[in-house]
Amino acid sequence: MSEVSQLYPLIVESIHDGVFTVDESFRITSFNAAAEKIIGIKREEAIGKNCHEVFRTNICQKKCALRQTIETGKPAGDVRINALNAQMETVPLEISTAVLKDNDGKLLGGVEIFRDLSQEELLRSELSDRHMFEDMVGRSKAMEEIFALLPNIADADIPVLVRGPSGTGKELVASAIHNLSRRSNKPFIRVNCGALPDTLLESELFGYERGAFTGAMTPKPGRFAQADGGTLFLDEIGDISPAFQIKLLRALEEGEIQPLGSTKTIQVNVRLVCATNRNLEKLVDEGVFREDLYYRIRVVPIDIPALKDRKEDIPFLIEHFTRRISAKLGRKAKPFSPKTLRCLYDYDYPGNIRELRNILERAFVLCKNASVQPHSLPLEVRLACAGDHTTADEALPSTASHEKQIPTHHRSYESASKSELRTVLDDVGWNREKAAKRLQISRTTLWRRMKDEHLA
């Protein structure tokens, strides 16, 4: 028996779950190897400290499981929490706690066993991304309200109007409504009304019969007919002409369509989701958009805010797109330097999430370093950042490397400042030939400038 008990410390050291013990005042008394690995803090650093100073979990202050266990004597199991590791990154954990007593039943403290759930959480978020709200990411209040609203709206089977600036993900909202609705096993058909002239839009939406017009050799079902039983998503609804608005209104009110060149009408059962980046109320006031159609499609309006109005979503969007882009490019995700992140925060994104995604994609392609640096970002993003926190020196040198099409690039680098020179030289590993090429000056001029600035 004593031989077995001697093995206990070895067993605790060899298991994959983190284990630590505390005394009655919550000072850590032991900390196993797995705990070191999960939290990233050495045993010598952890022992003797208060457990909340080491783990910094979301429940330390109010619902500490270990405290409750020690106070009540009741063990706790499978509690999901999150801690901050040594790099101040969130680590999801599942913990179990128990009381430690000696042979006489005297309280010695408590023990906590924890398991790292990072991989599980990653998989879970991937799955929920795909099946619940597709690519919609957001923790801001506005987005959380939309997420909370979506299941109810989806269930109600009523027309929805999604409003928001271009690039905010209106199509994703429409797609999420369809996926969450009872029509999810039926087709989801998208039509961009702004991309088609009236005549084409009519044949595209309602379909046509053979011989309806020159070249109509075979009959073609329209998008309404294709979406029968499912959802029809009409993007850029604000761009359709008044003449076509009447035809659309009739189709929506009567629930039947008449293909071009046909004498018969077809009954369709379609849920309509429309989207626009235009102010439809204003268009109604101006008489450009029909009031009756407006009230027909705007039964439930959903307003998606611009990205600049929900900047707290940016870290989540960056994480989300980084994962996607690295998978798409087949490359390992590179971390963003703090300066790069600051630039990404400070920029206002007139193109919203679409622009953010493109910026990140570009940064990944251009980045040759271990981490993504500001010079991999477009000039306008760097300049937005330069205005507040960094110097223009940081924004400008890379202009030479990546933004050859931008006229500002034709600035004379004869007058480059010392910090600009240093940044460029650092970037190219102090290779003068490469630095001269990047600055678009001769090697001799670069050498002279380096000597002038005492960089040689």
Added chain:
Amino acid sequence: MLLARILLLRCSVKRFETIAIPTWKNEVAPRFGVADEFTIVTIDSNTVGVPRMVQMNESLCWNERLALLREHGVDVVVCSGFNQRFLPLAQSLGLDVKCGVNGTIEWVVEKYQKKELIYFQRGCAQRRLRKRKGGFCAR
């Protein structure tokens, strides 16, 4: 000459700093994101202002917390745990964040004034420094 004047102007404008410390049982709270009380103190090299407490609803999200602190004139957040994901958000609001600090509020304020606190920072050099000075906490 111009540079000297600018420096002089900056020195004359910024002589004190207002710091916010998430507080729990008169100690630095373990996590900024869930702290419901903040101690706000204005400090300069000679004096420490009267601390004031700011209550914060637990449900407030990060940008609201940071914006509220900014409204209270806070320049620097001194805390224990601070999710690094939100560091750029704080910086874009003009807040400097010093994390990895533990101890009582009085001790932290005193050490901050004397510039003796050791903060968490990413990178090998800082890791070596932490090791040399005995971990996150300089206590």
